[in-house]
Amino acid sequence: xxxxxxxxxxxFFAMALSMTAVAGCTGTKRSTxxxxxxxxxxxxxxxxxxxxxxxxxxxxxxxxxDLAGTYEESGAVYVTLSGDGITGETDGVVINGQTVTITxxxxxxxxxxxxxxxxxxxxxxxxxxxxxDNVDITCASSAAxxxxxxEKVFVTLAEGAQNTLRNTDEYVAIDDNNIDAVIFAKSDLxxxxxxxxxxxxxxxxGIVSKDDLKITGGTYDIIAAGHALSGKDSVRIxxxxxxxxxxxxxxxxxxxxxxxxxxxxxxxxxFAITSDGDGMDASNIVQIEDGxxxxxxxxxxxxxxxxxxxxxxGGGMSQNIxxxxxxxxxxMGEKPDGENMPQDTTTDESGTSTxxxxxxxxxxxxxxxxxxDSADDSIHSNANITIADGTYTLATGxxxxxxxxxxxxxxxxxxxxxxxxxxEGLTVTINDGTIDITARDDGINTAGGTDQSGFGTFGDHxxxxxxxxxxxxxxxxxxxxxxxxGGYIHILAGGDGVDSNGDLTINGGEIxxxxxxxxxxxxxxxxxxxxxYMNGGTLVAIGSSGMxxxxxxxxxxxxxMVKLGEQMEAGDVVLTDSEGNVIVSYTALKSYDCVIIxxxxxxxxxxxTLITSGTTTEVTAE
Numbered sequence: 001x002x003x004x005x006x007x008x009x010x011x012f013f014a015m016a017l018s019m020t021a022v023a024g025c026t027g028t029k030r031s032t033x034x035x036x037x038x039x040x041x042x043x044x045x046x047x048x049x050x051x052x053x054x055x056x057x058x059x060x061x062x063x064x065x066d067l068a069g070t071y072e073e074s075g076a077v078y079v080t081l082s083g084d085g086i087t088g089e090t091d092g093v094v095i096n097g098q099t100v101t102i103t104x105x106x107x108x109x110x111x112x113x114x115x116x117x118x119x120x121x122x123x124x125x126x127x128x129x130x131x132x133d134n135v136d137i138t139c140a141s142s143a144a145x146x147x148x149x150x151e152k153v154f155v156t157l158a159e160g161a162q163n164t165l166r167n168t169d170e171y172v173a174i175d176d177n178n179i180d181a182v183i184f185a186k187s188d189l190x191x192x193x194x195x196x197x198x199x200x201x202x203x204x205x206g207i208v209s210k211d212d213l214k215i216t217g218g219t220y221d222i223i224a225a226g227h228a229l230s231g232k233d234s235v236r237i238x239x240x241x242x243x244x245x246x247x248x249x250x251x252x253x254x255x256x257x258x259x260x261x262x263x264x265x266x267x268x269x270x271f272a273i274t275s276d277g278d279g280m281d282a283s284n285i286v287q288i289e290d291g292x293x294x295x296x297x298x299x300x301x302x303x304x305x306x307x308x309x310x311x312x313x314g315g316g317m318s319q320n321i322x323x324x325x326x327x328x329x330x331x332m333g334e335k336p337d338g339e340n341m342p343q344d345t346t347t348d349e350s351g352t353s354t355x356x357x358x359x360x361x362x363x364x365x366x367x368x369x370x371x372x373d374s375a376d377d378s379i380h381s382n383a384n385i386t387i388a389d390g391t392y393t394l395a396t397g398x399x400x401x402x403x404x405x406x407x408x409x410x411x412x413x414x415x416x417x418x419x420x421x422x423x424e425g426l427t428v429t430i431n432d433g434t435i436d437i438t439a440r441d442d443g444i445n446t447a448g449g450t451d452q453s454g455f456g457t458f459g460d461h462x463x464x465x466x467x468x469x470x471x472x473x474x475x476x477x478x479x480x481x482x483x484x485x486g487g488y489i490h491i492l493a494g495g496d497g498v499d500s501n502g503d504l505t506i507n508g509g510e511i512x513x514x515x516x517x518x519x520x521x522x523x524x525x526x527x528x529x530x531x532x533y534m535n536g537g538t539l540v541a542i543g544s545s546g547m548x549x550x551x552x553x554x555x556x557x558x559x560x561m562v563k564l565g566e567q568m569e570a571g572d573v574v575l576t577d578s579e580g581n582v583i584v585s586y587t588a589l590k591s592y593d594c595v596i597i598x599x600x601x602x603x604x605x606x607x608x609t610l611i612t613s614g615t616t617t618e619v620t621a622e
Contacts, residue, residue, distance in 0.1 A: 055285075055287055056285070058238075058267055061236045061265050061267070062214060062238050065190075066216050067192070067216050069156060069157075069192035069193040069194060070156070071107050071109070071156050072107060075107070076107040076131070077090055079108055079110050079111075081110060081112030081113055082113065083115055086112075091104065098114055098116055098117030099117060099118045100118070100119050101120040102120070102123055104123055104126060105127055105128060107129040108129065108130050108131065109158075110130060110132055111133045111135060112135060114136070114137045116138060116139065117139060117144075118137070118142060118146060120147075120148055121147040121148060121150050121185075123150050125150075126151055127150070127153075128150050128154070129156060130145070130155050130156070131156045132157055132158060132161055132193075132195065132197065135165075136165075137164070137165050138167075138168060139166075139167060140169040141167070141169045141170060142171060142172065142174055142179055143167070143179050143181060143182060143184040144165040144166065144167065145165065145183045147184065147189065149187065151187060152187055152188040153185055153188070153190070154191075154192065155192075156191075156192055157192070157197055158194075159194045160194075161193075161195035162196050163195060163196065163197045163198070164199075165183065165197070165198070165199050165200075166200040166201070166202075167202055168202050169202065180205055180226065181205035182205075184208050185210065185213075187210075188214070189209040189214070190215070190216065191207070191215045191216075192215070192218065193217055194218060195219070196221070197221075198221045198222075199223070199224070200223050200224075201223070201225055203225050204224070205225075205227045205228070205230050206222035206228040206246070207222070207228070207229050209230070209232065209233075211231070213230070213231030213235045213236070214235075215229075215236075215237045215240050216238035216239060217239050217240050218240050219242075220241065220242050222242075222244050222245065223246075224244075225248075226248045228245070228246040229244065229252065230249075230252040231252075232255050232262070233253075234261060235264045236266075237267065239267065241269065242269060242270065242273070245274045247277075248275065248276065248277040248352075249277045249279070249280070249281040250271075250274070250275040250277075251279070251281070252281050253281070253284070254281070254282070255283060255284070259361075261284060262360070263284040263287070263361070264280055264282040264287070264288075264359075266288045266289065267290065269292075270291065271291060271293045272294045273295045274295075274296045275295075275297050275298070276299075276354070277353060278355045278356070278358045279293075279297045279355070279356045280295075280356075280358065282360060283361075284360055284361040285361045285363070286359040286361075286363045286364070288365050288367070289366050289367055289368070290368050292368065293368060293369065295356045295374070296372075296374070297356050297372070297374040297375060297376070298375030299375055300373035300375060301373055301419075302397075303354075303375045304376070304397020304398065353376065354375035355374055355378070355380045356370075356378040357370075357372070357378070358380045358381070359381040359382065359383070359385075360382050361381070361383050362381060362384045363381040363386070365379070365388065365412075366388045366389055366390070367388070370391065370392045370393065371393050372396070373395045374394075374395070374396050375397045375398075376397060377402045378392075378394035378396040378416075378419075379394070379401045379402070380399070380401075381403045381404065381405075383404060383405050384406045384407070384408070385407050386408045386410065387401070387408070387410065387411070387414070387433070389412045390413075391413045392412065392414045394417065394419070395416075395417045396418065398420045399420060400414070400419045400421070400422045400423060401414070401422070401425075402424045402425070403424070404426065405425065405426045405427070406429070407425030407428045407429070409430045410431045411431075411432045411433045411487075413435075414433060414435045414437075415435075415436045416436070416438060417438055419437070419438065420439065421441050421443070421444075422438070422444055422493075423444045424442075424447060426447070426479060426480055427482070427483075428445075428481075428482045428500075429482075430486070430487055431486050432486045432509075434488045435488065435489045436490045437490070437491045437492065438493075439493045440495070441493070441496075442497070442498070443492070443496070443497045443513065444489075444499070445498075445499045445500075446480045446501050447501050479502065480502035481503045481504070481505070482504045483507065484504075484506045484537070486509040486537075487509045488510045489510065489512070490512045490513075491511075494516060495516060496516070496521045496522055496524070497513035497514070497516075497522075497523040497543065498513065498524055498525070499525040499526075500525070500530065503527070503531055503533070504526045504530070505532075505533045506534050506536070506537055506539060507535045507536050508536045509537045509538075511540070511541075512540045512586060513543065514543075514590050514592075517543070517567070517592060519544045519545070519547060520546070521543075522544060522548045523542060523548070523594070524543075524551075525547070526549065531552040531554075532551045533551065534555040534598045536557055537598075538599045539559070539597065539598040539599075540573070540584055540586045541597075542573065542588045542594070544593060545593045545594035548596070551596075557598055557599075558598065558603065558622075560596070560602060560621060562594065562597075562617055564592075564593045564594065564612060564615075564617065568588075568591060568592055568615070569591055569613050570589055570591055570592075571587065571588060571612075571613050572585065572587050573586045573587070573595060573610070574611040575609070575611075576611070577608055583601050595610060595612065597610075602621050603621060604621050605622075606620070608620075608621065
């Protein structure tokens with residue numbers, strides 16, 4: 001058992017014990033080998049999955065038996081698979097040629113090989129545990145494991161076992177169910193244990209549950225023509241190692257009948273996901289506590305078909321953006337080799353959604369390490385996103401992080417190495433964290449909008465932006481705002497550095513902006529009927545003067561805005577006081593002719609010297 005699984009079990013038991021004073025608990029039967037009995041379940045699975053805060057609790061996601069990944073050999077039925085004849089027929093097991101049907105509750109231990117066979121579970125209201133101890137099953141045109149009926153099925157990977165299941169041809173109906181996966185379950189399905197499972201699905205999905213799909217341990221290598229993992233009500237992962245290659249989504253949860261279901265919850269695990277569609281896709285909430293994620297979606301940022309030319313007044317994409325390492329980013333609409341790319345305003349040529357992690361509802365990222373390379377948004381929600389912690393390295397053909405509604409960053413390290421826009425939401429609030437953004441257009445933008453979701457919304461039409469009514473537009477301005485309260489932020493932008501289509505308020509943190517060199521955009525931009533307030537923190541904004549906007553006179557902290565009258569080369573920008581003490585020192589990464597500086601040390605009426613590219617300018621704080 002991995003350390004992570006031990007920690008999760010310990011957390012589960014500790015929380016369960018703390019609840020007994022109020023609610024009591026179900027007794028647990030254990031064998032002399034200290035393994036969890038096949039009868040053991042807790043009431044946690046029956047409790048509400050969603051808390052008042054809109055996030056999930058691990059005690060609601062997994063039962064003790066889900067997490068244990070163990071089994072009792074005493075009383076188990078052993079089934080040996082072989083093309084020469086399957087052995088192990090007894091009460092609860094029916095053998096018909098190369099098909100094994102389980103009809104009763106119990107634990108069934110499988111080993112051996114079937115070149116064309118199937119395991120079927122047809123046991124109404126029963127809990128069935130299937131143990132794979134070195135099995136190899138091919139079922140060319142149906143599921144290798146088909147759960148037709150059961151209350152719940154556990155598939156346990158025995159310690160040290162290497163198991164393989166595969167489909168090789170188009171799925172052919174054998175009853176009224178649309179079987180389309182190598183493991184297909186009409187019931188709740190849990191996979192656990194410490195062994196490994198390889199799945200190859202040439203014509204369909206890897207693992208599908210039409211209820212809840214849970215995985216709490218093991219190693220999974222899945223290649224699928226459809227989704228690698230799919231749960232209608234939910235996909236819940238406590239731990240495990242996953243290598244997922246999918247022609248659709250890597251992990252998919254979608255329930256069109258119940259808006260409170262269709263969610264993804266991940267407590268931990270190691271994930272390497274390569275998908276032609278989305279890396280992860282939930283019609284409802286995505287919540288991730290921890291884990292290591294390496295996701296390539298839709299061929300990555302280099303495969304993006306987006307140009308956004310119609311969204312770019314001022315030509316913010318007319319230039320290559322130089323990264324600090326000196327490498328230039330290709331213009332949007334241009335492949336790295338300079339060939340023009342086909343223009344498509346939403347998705348790839350097939351219309352497939354190609355986001356890294358996507359939620360139709362809220363998204364809560366509480367930790368983990370993420371390396372995401374996606375043709376469309378790396379992290380996307382049709383509602384709100386809250387990032388509490390974690391390390392994110394994002395390369396995308398569109399937005400690094402996009403929320404149709406509120407985007408809140410409370411901590412973590414976010415590095416957007418390539419994007420159209422770095423962070424975007426109807427509102428953006430940054431309370432803490434370390435953020436470094438490289439963007440072809442805006443670094444941080446408040447516009448919200450319904451980006452391509454794959455669940456029925458289409459286009460990049462921002463909320464309220466198509467209205468010609470002044471009153472409606474004013475309401476929209478009030479809905480969109482940006483608040484920067486802390487953390488460290490660096491932005492290298494081809495368009496506006498920060499663009500709030502409503503009020504912009506800076507209360508703290510360190511903010512450094514390398515904005516546009518052209519006059520069509522500015523380092524700081526905000527709505528026509530809105531204001532920008534500098535109330536605390538450090539701000540250094542470098543850019544062009546053509547559309548430069550300063551901060552409101554009612555700001556609590558003084559702001560220096562200097563238009564230099566000529567372009568300065570990239571290099572050191574230094575502000576000193578009258579005694580030569582350095583107040584601010586920053587190295588600009590692009591040419592510029594406007595500098596905006598604000599720190600707590602800038603005092604009203606004092607005179608300062610701004611040194612730029614060897615020239616000096618005297619400026620007085622008014």
